[in-house]
Amino acid sequence: MKKAFGPLLVVVAVMFVVAPFLIANAPYESTMGLIQKIFYYHVPSWFAMYLAIAVCGAASAVYLFKGTPIADAYATAGAEVAVVFGLCGLVTGPLWGRVAWGVWWQWDVRLTTALLLELIFVAYLMVRRFGGPGAEKLAAATALFGTATAPFVYKSVDIWRTVHPQTTVIPTLKPSMGGPFAFSSLAFLLLSALLLTARVHLAKRQMMVDEMYLAYEDQS
Amino acid sequence: MFFRTAWLVLRKDVAIEVKSLEVLTTTLFFAIACVLIFAFAFVKNGQAPEDAAAGILWIAIAFSGTLALGRTFERERYAETLRALLLAPAPRPALYVGKLLGMLALLASAEVLLVPLIAFLFQAALFSRPVLLVGILAGGTVGFSAVGTLFAAMLVRARSRDVLLPILLYPITIPVIIGGVRGTAALLASPVDEPSAIMWIGILAAFDVVFVTLSLWTFEPLMTE
Amino acid sequence: MMRIPLLLAALVLQPPPGQSEFVPVNELPAADKLPAAPFLIAAYAFVWIAVMFYLWTIWRRLNKVEADIDALARKTPHR
Numbered sequence: 001m002k003k004a005f006g007p008l009l010v011v012v013a014v015m016f017v018v019a020p021f022l023i024a025n026a027p028y029e030s031t032m033g034l035i036q037k038i039f040y041y042h043v044p045s046w047f048a049m050y051l052a053i054a055v056c057g058a059a060s061a062v063y064l065f066k067g068t069p070i071a072d073a074y075a076t077a078g079a080e081v082a083v084v085f086g087l088c089g090l091v092t093g094p095l096w097g098r099v100a101w102g103v104w105w106q107w108d109v110r111l112t113t114a115l116l117l118e119l120i121f122v123a124y125l126m127v128r129r130f131g132g133p134g135a136e137k138l139a140a141a142t143a144l145f146g147t148a149t150a151p152f153v154y155k156s157v158d159i160w161r162t163v164h165p166q167t168t169v170i171p172t173l174k175p176s177m178g179g180p181f182a183f184s185s186l187a188f189l190l191l192s193a194l195l196l197t198a199r200v201h202l203a204k205r206q207m208m209v210d211e212m213y214l215a216y217e218d219q220s
Numbered sequence: 221m222f223f224r225t226a227w228l229v230l231r232k233d234v235a236i237e238v239k240s241l242e243v244l245t246t247t248l249f250f251a252i253a254c255v256l257i258f259a260f261a262f263v264k265n266g267q268a269p270e271d272a273a274a275g276i277l278w279i280a281i282a283f284s285g286t287l288a289l290g291r292t293f294e295r296e297r298y299a300e301t302l303r304a305l306l307l308a309p310a311p312r313p314a315l316y317v318g319k320l321l322g323m324l325a326l327l328a329s330a331e332v333l334l335v336p337l338i339a340f341l342f343q344a345a346l347f348s349r350p351v352l353l354v355g356i357l358a359g360g361t362v363g364f365s366a367v368g369t370l371f372a373a374m375l376v377r378a379r380s381r382d383v384l385l386p387i388l389l390y391p392i393t394i395p396v397i398i399g400g401v402r403g404t405a406a407l408l409a410s411p412v413d414e415p416s417a418i419m420w421i422g423i424l425a426a427f428d429v430v431f432v433t434l435s436l437w438t439f440e441p442l443m444t445e
Numbered sequence: 446m447m448r449i450p451l452l453l454a455a456l457v458l459q460p461p462p463g464q465s466e467f468v469p470v471n472e473l474p475a476a477d478k479l480p481a482a483p484f485l486i487a488a489y490a491f492v493w494i495a496v497m498f499y500l501w502t503i504w505r506r507l508n509k510v511e512a513d514i515d516a517l518a519r520k521t522p523h524r
Contacts, residue, residue, distance in 0.1 A: 027469035035481035036467070038488045045492060064441045084499045091495075092488040099479045112398070119391035126387055132379030138388075141374060141438045145367065145392045148430055152395070157463060165464040172466045191496065198503050205510045212517040219521065 005201070008194045015187035022180040029177075035099040038092050040180055043170070044188035045088040046114075050150060051192045052082035053121070057147025060140035072136050073203035074196075075143060079124045081195045085188075086118035101163055108162035113153040120146035222317075225310040229318025234325065236295075243291045248330050251284035255338060273344035274404035278360065278397050280334060281327065285364055286386055288326055289372040297376045312440040319373065320432075323365040331357055344408050352407055352417045359424025360400030363431050364393045370435040374442045396431075399424045 019040070029036035056078025063071035093111070094104045105111060120142065127139040157164050173181060237243055258276045262268050268276075296302040305315055335357070339346040346353055371388050375381040403420030406413040 030468040030470045031464075033481060035485060038485055039467075041489055041492050064438060080499075084495055088492045088495050091491045095484045095488045095491075099481050099484050109398075113395065116391045116394050123387045123391055127378075127384055130380045131375075131384060135378060137442055138371075138374050138378060141370070141442055142388055142392075144434060144438060145431075148434060149392070149395070162463050165467075168465045169467050174467075174469050177467060177469050195496070195499065195503075198500065202503050202507050202510065205507065205514065209510055209513045209517065212514060212521065216517055216521050 005194065005197045008190060008197060012187060012190050012194050015183070015190065019180070019184055019187055022183055026180045027174075027176050032100045035096055038096040040184040041188075042089060042092040042096060043181070044185045045085045045092060047185050048188040048192035049082050049085035049089060050154070051189055052078045052085060052196065053117075053147055053150050054078075055196060056082060056121070056124075056143045057150075060143035060147070064137060064140040064144070069207060070204075072140075073200050073207065075136075075140060076128065076203055077196050077199035079121050079128075079139075079143060080199055081192055082121045083118065083125065084195070085192065086114075086121065090115065090118060097163075106163050108164060109160045110153070110157040110162050110164040113149070113156055117146065117149055117153050120149065222311055222314045225314035226318040226321065229305070229315055230321045230325070233292075233319070233322035237322075237326070243288055243295075244326060244329055246291065247284045247288040247326065248333060250287055251280040251330055251334050252337065254280040254283050255334070255341065259341065268342055271405045271408065273338055273342035273346070274401050274408055276342075277335065277338050277404060278400045280338075281331065281361065281400070282364065282390070282393070282397050284330060285323075285327055285361075285368060286389060288330075289323065289368045289389075290382060290385055292323065292326070293372040293376050302373070302376055306443055312443060313436045315443075316369065316373070316436060316439040320365055320369045320435075323369050324361060327361050327365060331361065346404070346407065348412055349407055349414065349417070352414065352421070353404070355421040356400055356403035356407070356417065356424065359403070359421050359428060360396055362428045363396035363399075363424060366428065366431040366435050367393050367396075370439060370442070373439070396424060396427050399427065 023037055023040045026037070026040070028034060029039075056075050059071045059074035059078060062068055063075055093114075097106070098104050124139045124142045124146065127142060128135050131138055154167065156162075157166050158168070170181070255276055258279055259268055259272075262272050262276075293302075306312070335346055335353070338344060368385075368389055372385060375385055375388075378384060399420050403417050403424065406416035406420060409416075
């Protein structure tokens with residue numbers, strides 16, 4: 001996993017340098033104009049979060065039922081990265097909404113549940129930090145509930161009529177917008193993988209410290 | 221074996237509670253205090269806004285339910301009975317179900333008193349469709365209790381458990397609370413919005429299935445140390 | 446000119462229902478809403494800053510951990 005960091009970093013850096021040109025050349029949206037271009041960062045941020053949540057959920061399940069320590073490392077990494085990208089989504093969204101809808105925030109089902117999803121993974125991190133011994137398992141259970149909520153958040157905008165655009169926007173994108181969007185999404189997904197790699201590396205090194213410390217204690 | 225275990229756990233909890241009624245009375249009083257605080261926060265010209273009754277009912281259930289969960293499992297922790305339960309040769313999910321039923325009984329008892337109180341204080345026609353009302357209350361309470369019982373049980377041995385329980389519980393159960401509020405509000409609308417209420421009961425049922433299943437699945441590995 | 450307050454009022458009071466499709470055009474429509482550029486820039490900047498900040502926290506924690514590993518390696522004689 002660590003070996004992937006270097007090449008990933010290069011690919012992601014290149015993609016993020018190229019992306020602004022693609023986005024600038026993309027056409028404007030007829031009703032929203034310039035502000036719609038936040039779309040190329042907003043939706044991919046949420047995709048990156050979903051990837052991190054999937055990693056966190058899967059790793060948490062493995063950790064809870066098998067007890068593999070490395071799974072715990074992936075779970076923590078997934079949760080942290082999910083919180084970071086969720087924050088990006090929750091900031092870019094209102095910035096877009098302020099211009100497009102005239103309001104910073106609306107308590108419609110998509111925005112509310114997205115905020116809750118972020119809070120669930122923030123709670124995960126708090127449990128790990130403040131829960132004392134054995135907190136990893138409690139956090140893992142929380143992550144499972146969070147992962148179960150994620151599909152609901154995604155689909156909510158199709159089930160209820162909300163102010164937020166529906167998921168049909170993406171499949172119906174014209175190629176002039178779809179191209180930059182796909183590129184941007186890939187860039188963000190790879191960025192998510194990059195951050196996960198880095199964080200898992202950190203977790204592994206922290207596990208190494210714990211082992212060495214125990215070995216040291218055993219000696220003296 | 222499964223149902224017998226669950227039933228025994230439930231009977232034990234009810235027997236202990238009935239002796240002092242401590243958790244039930246404190247939960248109920250806290251719920252009433254909640255209702256009053258929120259009522260005063262929203263009252264204008266001597267009247268609370270229209271949909272307030274639905275929201276206040278479910279806030280009271282959520283807050284007092286969290287308190288009840290904390291108190292119930294604090295009792296277990298104090299007497300170290302949870303460990304005894306786990307040592308018993310009983311299927312773990314059955315223990316969870318027994319605890320869940322106990323929690324449901326507690327919250328149901330509180331709601332029996334809380335709902336008429338709110339109907340009275342806010343002149344809310346909650347009882348115009350009693351079957352739907354019971355459906356919504358049941359759906360919301362089961363969802364909330366399912367997650368709450370799991371988290372309260374797993375936090376018994378954690379540090380900062382009092383503050384962690386709300387932090388973990390509310391984000392996960394807020395969809396259930398929203399369902400409860402919207403469903404109750406549908407019943408309070410004039411005319412009564414029956415299709416909406418039925419839809420919300422369906423959504424709450426779906427949540428309940430997911431939450432109970434997840435909780436049953438994770439209870440065993442969580443309780444094993 | 447007189448339509449602008451009405452438009453603003455309409456925007457503030459009634460957010461439009463969720464779109465189901467984005468319609469591309471090649472020229473900007475008449476600017477009758479809030480200026481979009483500052484918000485767009487703020488959005489992109491935030492994402493960049495957040496990601497950079499997170500990477501920096503990882504780097505900082507990693508340095509601390511590597512220092513701990515070195516310290517422990519020195520204290521523990523190699524077997």
